Amino acid sequence: MDSSDQSTFEVSNLCVIRNGNEILKSISFHAVPGELIGLLGPSGSGKSTLMRSLLGVQAITGGSARIMESVAGSLSLRGRLGYMAQTSAVYLDLTVEENIRYFAGVLAEPLSEVARVMDVVALTSFSHRLVSSLSGGERTRVSLGVALLGSPPALILDEPTVGLDPILRRDLWRTFEGLARAGATVIVSSHVMDEAARCARLLLLRDGTLLFDGTPASLLAASEAPGYDEAFERLIEGDQ
Amino acid sequence: MSLRRTLLTTRRILEQLRHDPRTLALLLLVPTALVGLLAWSLTNQPGAFDSVGPKLLGVFPLIVMFLVTSVITLRERTVGTLERLFTLPLTKADFVAGYAIAFGALALVQSLLVSVLSYTWYGLAHQGVPWRVSIVALCAGLLGTAFGLALSAVAHTEFQAVQFMPAFILPQLLLCGLVIPVSQLPSVLRAIADVLPMTAAVHAISPLQTNPYYLGQFAIMLAYILVALVVGAATLRRVTK
Numbered sequence: 263m264d265s266s267d268q269s270t271f272e273v274s275n276l277c278v279i280r281n282g283n284e285i286l287k288s289i290s291f292h293a294v295p296g297e298l299i300g301l302l303g304p305s306g307s308g309k310s311t312l313m314r315s316l317l318g319v320q321a322i323t324g325g326s327a328r329i330m331e332s333v334a335g336s337l338s339l340r341g342r343l344g345y346m347a348q349t350s351a352v353y354l355d356l357t358v359e360e361n362i363r364y365f366a367g368v369l370a371e372p373l374s375e376v377a378r379v380m381d382v383v384a385l386t387s388f389s390h391r392l393v394s395s396l397s398g399g400e401r402t403r404v405s406l407g408v409a410l411l412g413s414p415p416a417l418i419l420d421e422p423t424v425g426l427d428p429i430l431r432r433d434l435w436r437t438f439e440g441l442a443r444a445g446a447t448v449i450v451s452s453h454v455m456d457e458a459a460r461c462a463r464l465l466l467l468r469d470g471t472l473l474f475d476g477t478p479a480s481l482l483a484a485s486e487a488p489g490y491d492e493a494f495e496r497l498i499e500g501d502q
Numbered sequence: 503m504s505l506r507r508t509l510l511t512t513r514r515i516l517e518q519l520r521h522d523p524r525t526l527a528l529l530l531l532v533p534t535a536l537v538g539l540l541a542w543s544l545t546n547q548p549g550a551f552d553s554v555g556p557k558l559l560g561v562f563p564l565i566v567m568f569l570v571t572s573v574i575t576l577r578e579r580t581v582g583t584l585e586r587l588f589t590l591p592l593t594k595a596d597f598v599a600g601y602a603i604a605f606g607a608l609a610l611v612q613s614l615l616v617s618v619l620s621y622t623w624y625g626l627a628h629q630g631v632p633w634r635v636s637i638v639a640l641c642a643g644l645l646g647t648a649f650g651l652a653l654s655a656v657a658h659t660e661f662q663a664v665q666f667m668p669a670f671i672l673p674q675l676l677l678c679g680l681v682i683p684v685s686q687l688p689s690v691l692r693a694i695a696d697v698l699p700m701t702a703a704v705h706a707i708s709p710l711q712t713n714p715y716y717l718g719q720f721a722i723m724l725a726y727i728l729v730a731l732v733v734g735a736a737t738l739r740r741v742t743k
Contacts, residue, residue, distance in 0.1 A: 280742075314742070317589050318589070319585055319588060319589060320741065321741050321742060321743050335741065337591075340590055340591045341589075341590050343589060345586060345589045347585065347586060349581055349582045350581075350582075351581060351582030351583050351586045352583065353514070353518060353583060355521045355522055356514070357521075360514070360517050364510060364513075364514045365590070367506075367507070368507055368510060368587065369590060369591070392521060408586070
């Protein structure tokens, strides 16, 4: 069996043009089960567009994206990809439990899954609180809880740690690491280069171009930079 | 389409409203209070409320439900919940039908409340059949819901959604026979007014008409509801271009 047979994500020469602007330029990569991938790059580099393309909610102009052997956006993939958008994308005027219960119902998951997910994201004690009364970090955890429903084999998490305090960020990264260890393919985007160290593999994106695909250690070695910010800067300079 | 997912969506929308008592009160009490205000203001003009009051029962649910649905649906689009739902096994039909049932139920409660108070406390002496008034009010609420779903696709902000009221609702209000009888309109406007959904709602409440006439007005309303729901579903884009 070659690597493509095992791939969770198989992206080949993916291009997206929106309103005449080239947002993604021939992106290619593949990812296998158990990988924790950091999709890093500055704001506007195309991270969210790439993630939305994988989910099938962004039209692809060229190339292809296959997820678990199906074309991105296929009916068979709905519910098998855990998704967390940059915005919390949950109902502010529902309680934590009502939110998770609704999405669990759409996925035909049992009520026991609602309890399990609230436990994983440490929101059981908040279950009857309205989401509008929660802090930003707590809302992020509700959104993550929805993404975790049904233990999907692949997770696409768009900047889940942005704006959170260091302790919460650390806890979330531990959750992502645990999910990857359990066999899920987890793609986490961030514009904070410091988060690179948390990932097993990095995809560095700038202006819609994939600048780097490798481990954090190989990024530092290749760029001979003391830190991830400097490594990214040197990659850009090298690209220019 | 899945009945289970549709009803889950209906339940979710009603739960949202339960947590928002202010909106719920506005939905149910404002039309009631407005009809009451009209009845009070026409106290010294015998028979005037009996003529205008029933027509308002067909107009208010349409306006209120249009506003609420367009804003709430637009919020689904802008906060990302709709996109998230579309990554799950929920169809557009589940989503639209969930909204139609939830707001249809609200329209029913609203119409019953206004009708009961009109016929009792406000002293409405209408020559029509009270249950027909309630059904018209329910259809008007569904019309508002369906149009709100369809037009929310055109608006990018809640402010724009609210602006659709003067653009879409007020012309109908002027032509539906509430201000000037439709028969006294210029011929071109009369031809337009005769096929407008709000006119159909007002006509369906008019007393002393034949059953085929009422059925014709209900048919116009139902056709608009179905077309607007289909357009509403069609404007929900699963994929961004």
